[in-house]
Amino acid sequence: MNNQIPYYQPQHNEVDIFEYAFSNQLPVLIKGPTGCGKTRFISHMAAKFNIPLNTVACHDDLTAADLVGRHLIGDGETYWSDGPLTRSVRSGGICYLDEVIEARKDTTVVLHPLSDDRRILPLDRTGEILDAPDDFMLVVSYNPGYQNFLKGMKPSTRQRFISIRFDFPTAELEQQIISNESSADGDLVKRIVSLGRALRTLKDHDLEEAASTRLLIYAARLIHSGFDPVEACRCSLVEPLTDDLETADALMEIVRATFGR
Amino acid sequence: MEEQVGAYWHRLITRSANRRYPEAVVALDDIKKVVGVMFRALGGDSGLKVEESYATNHFGRRTFLQKIAGSDQRIHNSWLDESALLLPPTIDLLPERELNRDLYIWLAMLASLKLKSREVLHWIEQNRRQSSATLLRFPGFADRYSALASAVVELRVELKTLAPDLRKIEQQVREIIINPTNPATDLFKVGDYSPEQSVPLWLVPHPAQLAGDKLNDLDDKQEHKSKQDDPENGENERSKESKKERKNRLRKAERTDDPDGKSGLIAFRMESLFTLAEFVKVDRTTDDESDDDAESKAEDLDVITISKEQQSGKGGLKFDLDLPAAEYDDTPLSAPILYPEWNYKTGVLEKNMCSIVPLISNKVESVKLPVELQSSAQKVRRQFEALIPQRTWFRGEVDGSELDIDSYIQFRSAKSLSHNTQEPALYKNFRSGSRDLATLLLADLSLSTDSWVNNHSRVIDVIRESLHLFADALSHTGDRFSLYGFSSRSREHVRFHQLKTFSEPFNDQVRGRIEDIKPGYYTRMGAAIRHAASILSKQPAARRILLILTDGKPNDLDHYEGRYGIEDTREAIFEAKRQGLYPFCVTIDEEGKEYLPHIFGPSGFIVIRKPAELPMRLPKLYAKITQGEA
Structure with missing residues (x-):
């Protein structure tokens, strides 16, 4: 594991909350729009506590066996193979289920005994009951803004977590983050941030999703390494946000007004 | 002959008077969306629409030729009012297409900026500050602005034709156009002054206000055509x-x-x-007749x-939309139910503003599915069988199309550990699951549905057919659904027609009620949505969908129109979402794209261009939005 702690710029008191939750052995739920730093936050905290991090990207075909583990067939015998969740419970550390809302609801039920004060993981196929060590922590995240018309989290699952809401950072913080991530200079970063903030106001009316900090960092990196600013914004900001030609046109006008041409 | 000469002269003189460039024309229609998105992105109020401005007199001087030609008396300015950003319908002022297009973009940028200033500024100074701030905010636009500015200055009257005092002012106006970041002299901080010519780069005050200013200034001049007495x-x-x-x-x-x-x-x-x-x-006061x-x-x-x-003319409006006498009207199901209404101007949810009257048709005839719909119904049913409910793999089946490896391994390992095994269920099968869904369909039955969509049917007929097919298809899938219709006559009387409740089976009697729907009154959408949401939220299903079928904007007899109606509906939708419902709007209003994103969000609605397609599209749509639930 890399000893260097990944860069993370706290926005509010989320670092404190996380530390308290960790020391009290409480599971944490993080919600926020895409690209606002959820995943980075977790890897930062894991590095800070110096514990391993197991990430599982959830999808709608994820079964409970994919999390817990299954029997495999070897040379004339079957043997048990731990899933990522079980591995994490055995070894300690943070088990991070990214976009947990994507997983089917019956799948997430296996988290229930782990996420209350029992802190156990029963493996009914092997008959084991694993007790989570003190440094085990369950973290799940999801993006509440997605238009999944028919998906949502079971209230009984939601109510087992300490919940932290993430949002895009303020302009000053975002400038700091972007200049740190892309080592671009102040003026460029300032323009990119003001551009990003302009695009965010279009959410829910013209755009489905707000421009993420991640996209802004991409743009800053491209421009900083010498790519044409307007074209960089087109491919890193405008095109990822919309498929509609006219909307893209309008966004490009804003880009051009910001960067000249 | 005389006429012909006259026409030639007119053409000649207007052409030489109007320095326009029709080959470089840019129409607002072509760029409306771009301008709208920019305006909102840069901080403009997202409730405002972009519209064409109407021609107003400009108070400035026209060139000699323009006077001879009698042209340019009225021009299209740009301004903001409480519900729209108004821009000229076309711009062909400047010689290049790009410049004319940039002019629109510049106006959108300018209008989106909100300057906070306590002092009341002269509008020219206001424009200068706004231009300056916009240029600071978008340094990348500077080059394009200076191109625009010099092109605009080109068009202005020559300085030497002006009287000395006017010349001074004109010079300042030009300076401001060229370099808005320079603070102007005191000339425009106080007093009233309009430049000799309109400046297309600026937003003017609201024309009514401008006219008012003028009137105040000129009230001593008797020749002015204003009759403002006071x-x-x-x-x-x-x-x-x-x-x-x-x-x-x-x-x-x-x-x-x-x-x-x-x-x-x-x-x-x-x-x-x-x-x-x-x-x-x-x-x-007593003259009541309308002027034909x-x-x-x-x-x-x-x-x-x-x-x-002083008094509004309500008296004249009431009689034509009176309610039918009680014995002819539908039967009320309960006492009126009160609902709040959102007033966007005050930002307050005003309690007990609207009263909903639940009604049920007093005609209780049973009707079979109309013959002409039967073949379509068959088609829709078949589509439904293929589309929904979505099919998934079921594991651990006793019989199935494929082997379930997981169960097999489990079975083998259990066997090798010599555990007792029951009859093994080692297969997986692909079939539909059960759906935990409840859908409430709310149809707009206002008088506007009385209009004709083609030679054969009115909107109401289309809605009726849609209800028939939708209900028929859903009753075959086993999804829980109910059907309601609404119309309103001011806030005291929002009619809520019950066609089918959730608990009722879908039968010929329900069909009879669908057959009986008729257009009437107005569209107070907010209250109807609130009532529908309260019915739907009592359903135990995990997914509850509120499907709204409409043909136009929310409106009612009173102030419930335009932005007020839209904002109230938006608030009602927010409330529904907070209750865990999924609202979705299906409209046949072509202009729906302009206001529906504001109410329902970018993917919360669909505009159906050909109303006649609605009956077939609706069930498909339902299938689409409910897919994904295993």
């Missing part, structure tokens, strides 16, 4: 933005006081002939004089 009043009047102005928005408007109703005109002056252009202060050819008269008028009436 200039002191102007200040108050101007500050109150009236809706009438919006209604008459394709005309130039001016204000006058309303007759007081006590001193009517008694004498009739036989010898004088009144022209249409004159406003005569006649008290016509008002439209053609309005066409002939240069100025339409309107006044602020």
Whole structure:
């Protein structure tokens, strides 16, 4: 594991909350729009506590066996193979289920005994009951803004977590983050941030999703390494946000007004 | 011959007077969306629409040729009012297409900026500050701005043709255009002044306000055509933005006081002939008849004089939409239920504003599915069987199309550990699951549905067919659903027609009620949505869908129209979402794209261009939005 702690710029008191939750052995739920730093936050905290991090990207075909583990067939015998969740419970550390809302609801039920004060993981196929060590922590995240018309989290699952809401950072913080991530200079970063903030106001009316900090960092990196600013914004900001030609046109006008041409 | 010469002359003189570039024209229609998105992105109010401005007189001087040609008396300016950003319908002022397009973009950028300033600034100074701030904010636009600015200055009257005092002002205006970041002298901080020519780069104050300013200034000049009797009043009047102005928005408007109703005109002056252009202060309080050819008269008028009436003319409107007598009307199901309404102006949810009257048709005839719909119904049913409920793999089946490796391994490992095994269920199968869904369909039954969509059917017929097919398809899938319709007559009487409840089975009696729907009254959407949401939220299903079927904007007899109605509906939708419902709107209003994103979000609605397709599209749509639930 890399000893260097990944860069993370706290926005509010989320670092404190996380530390308290960790020391009290409480599971944490993080919600926020895409690209606002959820995943980075977790890897930062894991590095800070110096514990391993197991990430599982959830999808709608994820079964409970994919999390817990299954029997495999070897040379004339079957043997048990731990899933990522079980591995994490055995070894300690943070088990991070990214976009947990994507997983089917019956799948997430296996988290229930782990996420209350029992802190156990029963493996009914092997008959084991694993007790989570003190440094085990369950973290799940999801993006509440997605238009999944028919998906949502079971209230009984939601109510087992300490919940932290993430949002895009303020302009000053975002400038700091972007200049740190892309080592671009102040003026460029300032323009990119003001551009990003302009695009965010279009959410829910013209755009489905707000421009993420991640996209802004991409743009800053491209421009900083010498790519044409307007074209960089087109491919890193405008095109990822919309498929509609006219909307893209309008966004490009804003880009051009910001960067000249 | 004379006429022909006249026409030639007119063409010649207007062409040389108007320095326009029709080959470089840019129409607002082509760029509306771009301008709208930019305006919102840069901080403009997302509730505002982008619209074409109407022509107004400009008070500046025209060039000599323009005067001869009689052109350019009225020009299209740009301004903001309470519900829209108004821009010229076309711009062909500048020689290049790019420049004309940039001009639109510049106006959108300028309008989106909100400057906070306590002092009341002259509008030119306001424009200067706004331009300056916009340029600071978008340094990348500077080059394009200076190109625009120099092109605009090119068009201005020559300095030497102006009187010395005007020349000084004109020079300053030019300076501001070229370099708005320089603070101007005190000239524009106080007092009233309009530049000799309009400046297309600037936003003007609201025309009514501008006209008001003018009136105040010129009240001592008798030759002015204003009949404003009471200039002191102007200040108050101007500050109150009236809706009438919006209604008459394709005309130039001016204000006058309303007759007081006590001193009517008694004498009739036989010898004088009144022209249409004159406003005569006649008290016509009792004159109730509508003017049949008002439209053609309005066409002939240069100025339409309107006044602020003390009492509103409600009396005339009431009789044509009265409720039917109780014995002919549908049967009320319960006492009226009160719902709040959102007032966006005050930002308050006003309690008990609307009363919902649940009704059920008193005709209880059973009807079979109409013959002409039967083949379509068959088709839709077949589509439904293929589309929904979505099919998934079921594991651990005793019989199935494929081997379930997981269960097999489990079975083998259990066996090798010599555990007792029951009958193994080692297969997986692909079939549909059960769906935990409840859908409430709310149909708009307002009078506007009485209009014809083609030679055969009205909107209401389309809605009726849609209800038939939708209900038929859903009753075959086993999804829980209910059907309601609504219309309204002001806030005291929002009619909520029950066609099918959740608990009722879908039968011929329900079909009879669907057959019985008829158009009437208005569309107070907010209250109807609130009531529908309260019914739907009592359903135990995990996914609850509120499907709204409409043909136009929310509106009602009273102030429930335009932005008020839209904002109230939006609030009702927010409330529904908070209750865990999924609202979705299906509309046949082509303009729906302009206001529906504001109410339902970018993917919360669909506009169906051909209303006749609605009956077939609706079930498909339902299938689409409910897919994904295993």
